[in-house]
Amino acid sequence: MEISEPAEEVLEALWTVLEKKNASSTALQDIGFKRGDREVEELFKLNLIRSVDGEVEFTEEGRKLAEDIVRRHRLAERLLVDVLDLKGKLVEETACKFEHLLRDGVDEHICILLGHPKICPHGLPIPPGRCCEKEEEATGRIICPLSDLKPGEGGKIAYIYTSDRRKLERLMVMGLLPGSPVTLIQRSPSYVFQAGQTQIAVDEEIANSIYVRIVEGETSPEKPPTRGRRRFRFGLRKGW
Amino acid sequence: MHRHTCHGSAPPPSSRKGLKKIALVGNPNVGKSVVFHSLTGAYVTVSNYPGTTVEIARGKIRIGRTEYEVIDTPGMYSFIPLTEEERVARTVLLREKPDLVLQIADAKNLVRMLPLTFQLMEVGLPVILVLNMMDEAEKIGVKVDPQRLEELLGIPVVATVATTGRGIEELKERIRVFRGGGKEGASSILDYSEPVESALGDICALLKAEYGFPKRAVGLLLLQGDKEIREQVRKEEPRDGYSRIEELVGKTQAHFVHPLGYHIALRRFDEATWMVAQASMPPSREMRLTLSEHLSRLTMNPWTGSLILLAVLYFGIYQFVGVFGAGVLVDFLEGRIFEGVVNPRITAWVVRSIPYATVQDLLVGEYGVITLGVRYAVALILPIVGTFFIVFSVIEDVGYLPRLAMLIDRVLKRIGLTGRAVIPLVLGLGCDTMATIVTRTQETRRERVIATLLMALAIPCSAQLGVILAILSGKPTALVLWAGTILLIFVLVGYLASKLIPGEKPSFFLEIPPLRMPRLGNILTKTLARMEWYFMEVFPYFLLASVLLWAGQLTGVFQAVIAALQPLVQAIGLPPEAAVVFLFGFFRRDYGAAGLFDLQQAGLLSGVQLAVSAITLTLFVPCIAQFLVMTRERGLKTAFLIALFIFPFAFTVGFTVNFALTALGVQI
Numbered sequence: 001m002e003i004s005e006p007a008e009e010v011l012e013a014l015w016t017v018l019e020k021k022n023a024s025s026t027a028l029q030d031i032g033f034k035r036g037d038r039e040v041e042e043l044f045k046l047n048l049i050r051s052v053d054g055e056v057e058f059t060e061e062g063r064k065l066a067e068d069i070v071r072r073h074r075l076a077e078r079l080l081v082d083v084l085d086l087k088g089k090l091v092e093e094t095a096c097k098f099e100h101l102l103r104d105g106v107d108e109h110i111c112i113l114l115g116h117p118k119i120c121p122h123g124l125p126i127p128p129g130r131c132c133e134k135e136e137e138a139t140g141r142i143i144c145p146l147s148d149l150k151p152g153e154g155g156k157i158a159y160i161y162t163s164d165r166r167k168l169e170r171l172m173v174m175g176l177l178p179g180s181p182v183t184l185i186q187r188s189p190s191y192v193f194q195a196g197q198t199q200i201a202v203d204e205e206i207a208n209s210i211y212v213r214i215v216e217g218e219t220s221p222e223k224p225p226t227r228g229r230r231r232f233r234f235g236l237r238k239g240w
Numbered sequence: 241m242h243r244h245t246c247h248g249s250a251p252p253p254s255s256r257k258g259l260k261k262i263a264l265v266g267n268p269n270v271g272k273s274v275v276f277h278s279l280t281g282a283y284v285t286v287s288n289y290p291g292t293t294v295e296i297a298r299g300k301i302r303i304g305r306t307e308y309e310v311i312d313t314p315g316m317y318s319f320i321p322l323t324e325e326e327r328v329a330r331t332v333l334l335r336e337k338p339d340l341v342l343q344i345a346d347a348k349n350l351v352r353m354l355p356l357t358f359q360l361m362e363v364g365l366p367v368i369l370v371l372n373m374m375d376e377a378e379k380i381g382v383k384v385d386p387q388r389l390e391e392l393l394g395i396p397v398v399a400t401v402a403t404t405g406r407g408i409e410e411l412k413e414r415i416r417v418f419r420g421g422g423k424e425g426a427s428s429i430l431d432y433s434e435p436v437e438s439a440l441g442d443i444c445a446l447l448k449a450e451y452g453f454p455k456r457a458v459g460l461l462l463l464q465g466d467k468e469i470r471e472q473v474r475k476e477e478p479r480d481g482y483s484r485i486e487e488l489v490g491k492t493q494a495h496f497v498h499p500l501g502y503h504i505a506l507r508r509f510d511e512a513t514w515m516v517a518q519a520s521m522p523p524s525r526e527m528r529l530t531l532s533e534h535l536s537r538l539t540m541n542p543w544t545g546s547l548i549l550l551a552v553l554y555f556g557i558y559q560f561v562g563v564f565g566a567g568v569l570v571d572f573l574e575g576r577i578f579e580g581v582v583n584p585r586i587t588a589w590v591v592r593s594i595p596y597a598t599v600q601d602l603l604v605g606e607y608g609v610i611t612l613g614v615r616y617a618v619a620l621i622l623p624i625v626g627t628f629f630i631v632f633s634v635i636e637d638v639g640y641l642p643r644l645a646m647l648i649d650r651v652l653k654r655i656g657l658t659g660r661a662v663i664p665l666v667l668g669l670g671c672d673t674m675a676t677i678v679t680r681t682q683e684t685r686r687e688r689v690i691a692t693l694l695m696a697l698a699i700p701c702s703a704q705l706g707v708i709l710a711i712l713s714g715k716p717t718a719l720v721l722w723a724g725t726i727l728l729i730f731v732l733v734g735y736l737a738s739k740l741i742p743g744e745k746p747s748f749f750l751e752i753p754p755l756r757m758p759r760l761g762n763i764l765t766k767t768l769a770r771m772e773w774y775f776m777e778v779f780p781y782f783l784l785a786s787v788l789l790w791a792g793q794l795t796g797v798f799q800a801v802i803a804a805l806q807p808l809v810q811a812i813g814l815p816p817e818a819a820v821v822f823l824f825g826f827f828r829r830d831y832g833a834a835g836l837f838d839l840q841q842a843g844l845l846s847g848v849q850l851a852v853s854a855i856t857l858t859l860f861v862p863c864i865a866q867f868l869v870m871t872r873e874r875g876l877k878t879a880f881l882i883a884l885f886i887f888p889f890a891f892t893v894g895f896t897v898n899f900a901l902t903a904l905g906v907q908i
Contacts (some may be wrong), residue, residue, distance in 0.1 A: 104415065122497050165499065166322065170749055172505045173317035175352035180509070189542050190646040190659065197348040197380065197523075199536075201646035203748040205652070 003065070005100060006039040011048065012073060014102040015058065025057035052065055067127045070105050070121060073099040074120035081121045082143055082158050082213065091121065113210060115144030118166065118190070119161050142214060146184060147191060147207035154183030154194075155215040162209045171210070182212060243314035259309040262415065263332055265360070266344035267353065268315030269753045271372045273297075274402040274858040275344050276312040277765075281410075296326040303416045311338065320466050320501065321357035324680075327468075333365060334452065336355065340418055341365045342411075347384050347399065348377035350419045350520065355505065357393065361426040363457040368396045368414055375401045376754065379530065381523040388519040394426065403759065432507050436500070439463065439492040446485050449476035462489055464501035498664040532755045539755070541740070549644065556631040557669070558709075565627030566706030573619040586610055602790045612834050613786035617779055620834065621703045625774055626767070628670040628702040633766040637758040641666070649748045655731060656690045656738025657682075658748040664691050668699040673778060674770070675699070676873055686743030692874050693737055693882050696862040697889070698730040707833035708854050711840050718851040718908045725855050725897060781865040785827035798823070812894035813902065814853050815844055825860050832857050847908025848901045856894030859886065 003011075013031040018024065033040050043049045048062030058066060076098035078161060080086040102110060108131040111117070116132045119125055140167065143158050157180050160167050176182070176195060185192045191207040192199055202210075262279075266272045280299025297312040313332050314325035321327040333341065341360060345353035350371070360367045371377075371384055390397040396414050400407030431437060443459035445747035451458050451472070460483065461469040474482050491501050529537075538544045587604045594600055604611045635641060641663055649659030660682060672695045679691045700708065703794060712719040792798030805819040825832025835851055839845055845853065862870065862883075870879040901908075 025843075133270075164747075167747060167749075168499070168502065169318075169320075169322055172502060173322070173355075174749075174751070175349075175355070175509060177502075177509045179504050179506075179513075180351075185537070186540060189545075190649045190663050190748065191644060192540060196351055197382065198352065199752040199754075200576055201540075201649070201659070201748070201750045202640070202659070205747055206749055 003040060003048070004039065007042045007048075008069050008100070010039050010043060011058075011062065012069050014049065014058070015070045016124075018058075025052050025055040027055050064220070069099065071103040071127045071129060074124065074126040075099075075107055075114070075117070076102060077108050077122070078114050078126070082114065082211075102146040106167075113142050115141055115148060117161070117211065121159070123163070128191060143211055144214065145208045146182065146202075146210040146212055147187075147204055149184040149212065149214075151184055151186050153214065154181065155212040156181050158211045158213040160210055165208065167209070171206075173180045176200075176210065181215075182210070200212045250856065259307055260340070260705050261311060261336060261338040262301075262308045262340045262342060263311045263313055263336065263338035264342050264344060265313050265316060265329060265333065265356075267317055267346065267356065269751060270315075270346040270353070271402050272315065272344045274313060274762075275342070275370065275400070275408075276310065277373060278402050278405060278408050280310050285440070294325050296328065296332065300414075303412050306416070308339075308415075310334065313840055316356070316529075318356060318505075319363070320461070320464055321468075323683075326889050333360075334363075339366065340415060341367045341414075342370050344370045344372050344402075346376075347371040347374045348382045350384065351509070351512045352513060355508040357395075358430055358511065361393075361429050362460060363453040364427050365453075366418070368398060368411075368418065369393065370411060371397060371399045372402050374399045374407070375404070381521075382584060383521040385519050392515050392518060394429070409888055427456050430507060430511055432460075432504060434493055435495050436463065436504065439488050442488055443485055446481050446488075446861070447473070447477065447721075448481060451476075460504065463492060463610070464504055465489075465499060469620065473753075536752075536755045539640065540646060540752075542647070545643070545647050549647065551641070552635065557628075560631055561627045561702060562706060562709045564623045565702075566710055569623035570620055570706070573623060574615070578615045578619045583611055583615065598794065602787070604689070605790065607786055607789040607793065609783055609786040609790075612789075613782045613814065615774075616831065616834065617782045620707075621782075622771075624702045624706040625670060626771055629767045629770045629774075630763065632667060632670055633763045633770070634758050636766065637756065637762050639753045639755050642752045645748075645750055646752065653748070654738070655694070655734025656741065656746070657685060657687055657734070658746045659750060660748065661687065661691050663701060668695040668701065669705060670702045671774060671778070672696065672699055672701045672862060673869050674773065676866060676869045679873065682746075684743055684746055686741050687746050689741055689874060689878060690734060690737045692870055692878075693885075694730060694734055696866065696870065696882055697733060697886050698726050700726070700858045704833045704858065707837055708858065711833075711837055711850060712854060715847050715850065715908055717816065718847050718854070721851045721897075721908070722854045722858070726858055729859065729893060746811045780864050781827075781863070785831065785864065789824075789827065808891055812852055812856060812891060813898035814849050815839075818849075818853055821857065822860060825857050825863075826882060827864055832860070848898065848906065851908060852894050852898045852901070855897055858889050859890035859893055862886075 010031065010033060014026070017026050017031050021127055026036055028040065035041075040049075047059055048065060049056050050059055051057075073095055076095040077091055080091050080094055080098065088151065111129055111131050116128070117126055118128075119180075145161075157176060157178050159178055160168055160176070162171075169204055171177075174195070175198075180195060183194045184196055190201045190203060192201045264272055264276050276297065276299065279301050281301075285361055294314055296314070299310045299312075301308050301310055311332060314327035316326040316329040318326070319330060323331050332338075343353075343357055343360060345357070346646040357367065357369055369389070371386060371389075374384070377384060384399070386397040386399045396418065400411060400412045402408065432440070440456055440459040440463070443462060444455040447455045447458055451469075475574065477485070489500075496503050539548050590600055590610075591603045594603070601608065603609055606612070635644075644666070645659030645662045647659075648662060652658055652661050663681060664678045667678055675691055675695055677687055679688045679695075682688045682691055708722070709719075712722060716815065748762060765895065789798065792801070801823055802819045805822055806816045809819045809822060810816060818836075821832050821835035821839065825833045833854075836845075836850075836857060839853075840850060854884075867879065867883065870882065874882075
């Protein structure tokens, strides 16, 4: 369905407010609009929102569309922050323009590239797309959870995804902060990784919450053995 | 310059009476205790920190003409406490106002260590940074320049290898010449940039009370959301001042997405990374895996790791504790020393010098304090528990326990625990009483309760284990049946408990230290410390149990309880004589097992009966000492609920196993 960009903004604003209130409907003025606004009337006409008890709610179709818009916006934020290293207000402004470009499957490519992120940089959930359910993997991904690395692969921590403040603090005091280098050593029976000169074992839940920006150099390339003697490097023997 | 108000008010230099104090702080796993012992030598007192369950060691050292008191604090990662241990460590630093703080750091992991250094300096503490484990750093090619770091930080930096004593003399010299409190300006060693800095300036201006450390540090702690300091500020400051501070903190937080503490930590981490880059050479990329790293990976691989675990269990527990400790040593001490020498002589002496039969009974009778209490303690328990503690100290010193934890974390998650629980569970195989205290290391109350329950129910202590292994060793089928049933119960009850006991799901996160060669000195110290604890804490109960049994027999209570137990015992297919064994079992788990041993020697039990009684007795109530510790650690209610569950449960399982075996006509 083709709707105007201002109408998309209304859907997005409604989604955000409902998410915050954890409700299914809200008054139009809560999102800064009123009846008679052109973009609002457009949504009513297309049957994407409807009124209940003086408030508005999504129709089934409207919800799907809003989810898609929000997903694109938050993926755009992730891309700008994690890959392009944008900061502050610039992120929000650029993301608002960027989201409109991520159509027709472009969002999936970016989602795969970023390792199917689950939250935006502000800590709000990114609605999962089809690619997330299938957990598609691309060879050229840039960021992915620690749990998706292969033994020997590594990079620098991009961000920590957890709503549990204690967990964040635990990781923090161990020096596991954005920018610190990590290399996965093994995946089973627990995830073990090298961070600086320390090895740390974590369960799957924590390994899922550490997102790593993969650095090519960190995945040590195989080198021919020297002088007939086998030399061991990190990752040389997979599965250790 | 509003920043100016942030300086000053560092802890006053020592003008107080009494010894000067040196506090040791640092992350866990940096060799803090080794430094402590190499400074203080043997004279150390360990006691609970007032009002807490956390232990603090204190010792003394004389350097030149000055004598210092040295305090070893529990490991802390950050100045903002997350655990009880960290809270105590901070309290020691803030309340006891040490004249000198030695921060012990792992030289090869400096980036992770320096944020704590910054925090110590920010609160105005007089710090010497000790770069310990320099040998390990050198081995992997990390070169640190202590002098350069000293210039960057503006505090003394000393490189040591505490295990060999390298650098300790220099450290003593630096302590001797150390002058004065915190350096002027040390509290603003880091600039946190806007908007944090202007918030700090405003908070400093608002703070009117004295907190014993720089206002800037108070402000930083407030911004990081430290509850303790906030409470203190709320009490000390006028109401409008406090509410303006609250407002400032809220406003500053609004600039950021993540908690302010996170951004402050990031800043410290960046500074630490920069300093380390200035003062050290990173390990070369051409790093080779060392032999110990190879071994380490073998222990963590699920296949080879399982084999190594089996080998540890077989050689460490079965061969060393079971065959050598419970067999050879017990035979020697029990048979040769006590039966052959001590008992006859003491009995003869008592009978000769004390004419009263009742008193003779108390001392050397069937359940006499000496013939039973002391004999069991010295001849039976000492060798078994002692050999177990040796094994435990070795695997602890090598660094095997964290590896075991990561191997079986997934399994333990099923029963509501995490890999961290291996430490109490394995220690429980030595002494469940001691292990119940160690459940403190578990993060959530739910984990502590489940671990306590499982230890009370299904983890036999080494004394019990030793005797049961000895009894069942002639009957492999019974042994397998016993082990299988206990393991099944362990998993089943753990699974049910994890479903029934409310609380948050635990997560597993553990540092894996490098494998190290065990050091004989360390092992001996640890083993002796544990043995000493065992004797001080548990031995009195042996004597008490003997006295109670004697009194019970004298008054007839004993016989009445046995009469009451007999139907129960017969219900699970055992001869009535076994009732005594169960009564013993309550006084000491191993008493019970040893009683069983006597019954078996007398040929009163069939194979099935042996298996059933071994199972029931293993599950049956914990011993008195363990029960008391349970009430202390988990509270009266929880301890009683656990005991109330175990008592009928043990007999139900015994009954079921007996019923099944008899119905199937199994002969063992």
